[in-house]
Amino acid sequence: MNLYDELADWWPLVSPPSDYAEEAAEYLRLLRAAATKPLETVLELGSGGGNNASHLKRDFRMTLVEPSEGMRAHSIALNPECEHLLGDMRTVRLGRTFDAVFIHDAIEYMASEEDLRAALATAAEHVAPGGVALVAPDDTRETFEPGLTRRGEAGALTLRAGRATRWDGGTVEWIKELESCSKLSTPSEVDAFSRVLGDMARSKDRRYLPVMLSYLDDDAEAGDVMKVIIGMAESFGADDYVSAVIGMLGVLRGRARDWLEVIHWRIFSSDEFTRAYRVARLGHADDAVVRGFLEDFLKENPEKQERVEFVLTE
DSSP states (O other): OGGGTTTGGGHHHHSOGGGGHHHHHHHHHHHHHHOSSOOOEEEEESOTTSTTHHHHTTTSEEEEEESOHHHHHHHHHHOTTSEEEEOOTTTOOOSSOEEEEEEOGGGGGOOSHHHHHHHHHHHHHHEEEEEEEEEOOSOOTTTOOOOOEEEETTEEEEEETTEEEEETTEESHHHHHHHHTTTOOSHHHHHHHHHHHHHHHHHTOGGGHHHHHTTOOTTOSOHHHHHHHHHHHHTTOHHHHHHHHHHTHHHHHHHOHHHHHHHHHHHTTOHHHHHHHHHHHHTOSOHHHHHHHHHHHHHHOGGGHHHHHHHHOO
């Protein structure tokens, strides 16, 4: 399943957490409506990159079970306060129960009746007395229509056999090329990587921004290339750039915290970018992540207090 393994680094581009706010609110409503007691603990099976959990964790203590290491890594970065466990929904047994068990569209990977029964047995095994299980597939037999296109607010991304092939109005060939030279171990790889970054920047297609920022890494030896990433990303303009930075905070704060500090220093050195940051923060789904990072940033950079306080003003 390439999208969730080899291509897992693309997940925030394909499916950003903000896209899940509306449906997560509906799942919250359904869980509470079906419960016969207050719900405090929720087990999500097949939790993927943690996008639903990024919203549901405000109301529940979440335990997230996911078989893909790549997707689980994204979720850990996005939801560090949640418990994360490696496991298959058909076989995992945790030896404890929860007020609710939730399975989103991962249930659609149960390709046989036997697999489906096994997954539902797992759910039943982990529901406490008086609790509730919610299974929410994207499609049922009555509504399923074969197709290859997943649509989000950023446009359409066509998937074939789990591999991204093109955008409507754009291409992922640059993304593939960027990945192919991302080790940055030779001068030719550095040159090719920088060239593709330039192509992305000149396109002004904001969908490339999360891809570009995802290569920031505090352990990277090619520090000059990290600076190129930031410079090219800034060239998209204040609104698109700061929105992408905020959207990637959960992913980057683990492996690129130093570069995030550089990014925020530069943002808060510009009136235009600071104003754009405030607007983007107010519209971000997980304000706690943004606030937490900015509070830590302010401890190290007290001279930016006025700008940070402006951004955090409701």
